[in-house]
Amino acid sequence: MSDFSRFVSQHKAALIVSAVVGVTTVAGTVYYLNQQKQLPPTPPPSSKKSKNKRKKQNKKKKAEAKATLYPVDPQTGLPKITDEIVNTLSDEEKSSWALSLKESGNEYFKKKDFETAIAYYTNALQCRIDPVFYANRSACYAALDKDDKVVEDTTEALKINPSYNKCLLRRAHAYENMEKYPDAMFDLTALTIHGGMSDHSNEVMLERVLKKHSLRIDQEEYSNLPKELPSASSLSSFFGAFAPPDIDLDESKYEESTGARFLVQGLNKVDLDTPEAYDEADVLFNQAISKFESDVDADKKMAALAYEYKGAFDFLKTDSENGVIALNKSLELSPRPRAHVILGLIRADKSDAKGANEEFEAAVKLNDSDPDIYYHFGQMFYLVGDLASAQSNFEKAKKLNPNNVYAYIQLACIAYRQGDAAACDELFKEAKLKFPTSPEVPNYYGEILFDRQNFQGAERQFDTAARLQQALPTFNIGCLPLINKSAIYQREGNVDKCVETLEAACELDSKSDVARSTLGQIYLQLQKVDEAIKLFEEACKLSRSVEERTQCISLMEASKMQLKIREDPILSQKVEEILRQAGVVPQA
Numbered sequence: 001m002s003d004f005s006r007f008v009s010q011h012k013a014a015l016i017v018s019a020v021v022g023v024t025t026v027a028g029t030v031y032y033l034n035q036q037k038q039l040p041p042t043p044p045p046s047s048k049k050s051k052n053k054r055k056k057q058n059k060k061k062k063a064e065a066k067a068t069l070y071p072v073d074p075q076t077g078l079p080k081i082t083d084e085i086v087n088t089l090s091d092e093e094k095s096s097w098a099l100s101l102k103e104s105g106n107e108y109f110k111k112k113d114f115e116t117a118i119a120y121y122t123n124a125l126q127c128r129i130d131p132v133f134y135a136n137r138s139a140c141y142a143a144l145d146k147d148d149k150v151v152e153d154t155t156e157a158l159k160i161n162p163s164y165n166k167c168l169l170r171r172a173h174a175y176e177n178m179e180k181y182p183d184a185m186f187d188l189t190a191l192t193i194h195g196g197m198s199d200h201s202n203e204v205m206l207e208r209v210l211k212k213h214s215l216r217i218d219q220e221e222y223s224n225l226p227k228e229l230p231s232a233s234s235l236s237s238f239f240g241a242f243a244p245p246d247i248d249l250d251e252s253k254y255e256e257s258t259g260a261r262f263l264v265q266g267l268n269k270v271d272l273d274t275p276e277a278y279d280e281a282d283v284l285f286n287q288a289i290s291k292f293e294s295d296v297d298a299d300k301k302m303a304a305l306a307y308e309y310k311g312a313f314d315f316l317k318t319d320s321e322n323g324v325i326a327l328n329k330s331l332e333l334s335p336r337p338r339a340h341v342i343l344g345l346i347r348a349d350k351s352d353a354k355g356a357n358e359e360f361e362a363a364v365k366l367n368d369s370d371p372d373i374y375y376h377f378g379q380m381f382y383l384v385g386d387l388a389s390a391q392s393n394f395e396k397a398k399k400l401n402p403n404n405v406y407a408y409i410q411l412a413c414i415a416y417r418q419g420d421a422a423a424c425d426e427l428f429k430e431a432k433l434k435f436p437t438s439p440e441v442p443n444y445y446g447e448i449l450f451d452r453q454n455f456q457g458a459e460r461q462f463d464t465a466a467r468l469q470q471a472l473p474t475f476n477i478g479c480l481p482l483i484n485k486s487a488i489y490q491r492e493g494n495v496d497k498c499v500e501t502l503e504a505a506c507e508l509d510s511k512s513d514v515a516r517s518t519l520g521q522i523y524l525q526l527q528k529v530d531e532a533i534k535l536f537e538e539a540c541k542l543s544r545s546v547e548e549r550t551q552c553i554s555l556m557e558a559s560k561m562q563l564k565i566r567e568d569p570i571l572s573q574k575v576e577e578i579l580r581q582a583g584v585v586p587q588a
């Protein structure tokens, strides 16, 4: 799946146009995209031929031009051309005046006297309407940073010659400067289509514009959404990797409506590991804190635990600012290693490796046999690719908390990344024996088998994972086995099964952005563009980081562009032609 998304993001320009017509399967699209490079070059736009002819004419007329065909203002030395004068000319004369004026415009352009060049081109246009004159004048406006004038002139030129590439590109640059990104994207896509889709030279610009556009949409529409908890599967893997709290979890032992009671209720909800229970826990921890705040005699250790969980929830909601406040408070009341660990994660999240290290050291200082420290320390090493340090930390975590299934899985993954497939198999086998009902073990084993190109084996593991998950009352990994299984169907080109599986994944986990953006991409291939856009929109709202969100927004905006191209009669016909030539769609 990740290969596929990389593929998609690398071929966005092609993707934008690929679903416009005809392509009905994923395999078909991939085929079509691969075909692109072999397409015969499209004939150059017709304007070129006439340009050459005109050039010859120009040479002939040049001598006459020097003697000025047209009246000149003696004071300014500029042509003095009015509509009245032009009306008296024959068509022949209009043409030769126009060409002569244009020639002079070109000379002033070369001398970088853009204002004068503009005057000449304007006069040329008075004598004869020609897209080239508009194009030339737009080049002057571009040099003068008059973007709105650039758009005006290129638009006039494109009305006459819709495949005038120079104008499309120039207008795209102007639109980009004016921050009218969708308009710029449309022109760049049109450019790609007119170039027979074999020209990839504008993809860099298209990517850049799409990125700017996505970041702006993110800023305007998504960055201020209320901070919400992530999918229960993320919460499950986060809390599942921690040792259980060392307090009595029997709610009846605590007086009703006290901070301690709310806290223990919250902890028990976390233990239930369902989406609803996590939402309830979130409320309960806040209730616990407001009780602890007003109770000076409250048990400091219990209060610290409440703040610690609130800090963890804030972190998981990507509200790290409030997370730090709560965790600081927790440490102030009664220091526990885990508060430092979460602070370390928050700092690592902000790419503050040194700060993260300090927090982990502080945690070790408090209790060097706390398993929570080593698991997360190991993960950080794993993420930066220091496998040896990751391994020793996971070993320690596994020894100190033998119930942490993730430590086993990570160790097996490390063995695989170190190139020892046999050790990896062995470690997964050990994990399976120790955690026979865990859907995590077969799911991650399946991912490794997939990577090893053992697709049958992977499919079996994903099936087992999905079955185990279904039998559990807890959420664990939720729809992950289904998402992963869809990758197998996709590989096989079994689009129906792929869609079916991903639709089930979306239903199973109402907060899975991955399920939604993956299904959206499949819909896009199936030309269900409206449905795709809807899913990308949902995925945007659900995704956790700016990077994930802008990726979703990019897909969404690229899809909207597809609709726009589809509505353009000239472009959609051109795409159809190209696809037919490439043999992707049957000859009409």
Ligand SMILES: *[C@@H]1O[C@H](CO)[C@@H](O)[C@H](O)[C@H]1NC(C)=O
Pocket (backbone or CB within 6 Å): 051, 106, 109, 110, 132, 135, 136, 139
């Ligand atoms: C004017 O247009 C012609 C034909 O497209 C081109 O060759 C020439 O470079 C243009 N001049 C300027 C200043 O853009």
Ligand SMILES: *[C@@H]1O[C@H](CO)[C@@H](O)[C@H](O)[C@H]1NC(C)=O
Pocket (backbone or CB within 6 Å): 324, 325, 328
């Ligand atoms: C949290 O505590 C650290 C260390 O004492 C301190 O540097 C930081 O400013 C505190 N942050 C907040 C938001 O209280």
Ligand SMILES: *[C@@H]1O[C@H](CO)[C@@H](O)[C@H](O)[C@H]1NC(C)=O
Pocket (backbone or CB within 6 Å): 243, 367, 368, 369, 370, 371
């Ligand atoms: C350190 O953590 C371990 C494991 O949670 C625990 O058994 C031990 O009592 C803790 N030691 C101290 C000094 O808190």
Ligand SMILES: *[C@@H]1O[C@H](CO)[C@@H](O)[C@H](O)[C@H]1NC(C)=O
Pocket (backbone or CB within 6 Å): 001, 002, 446, 447, 450, 451, 480, 483, 484, 485, 487, 514
């Ligand atoms: C399985 O799903 C995870 C999470 O969405 C993803 O990172 C991974 O690439 C998937 N693996 C395969 C083989 O699709």
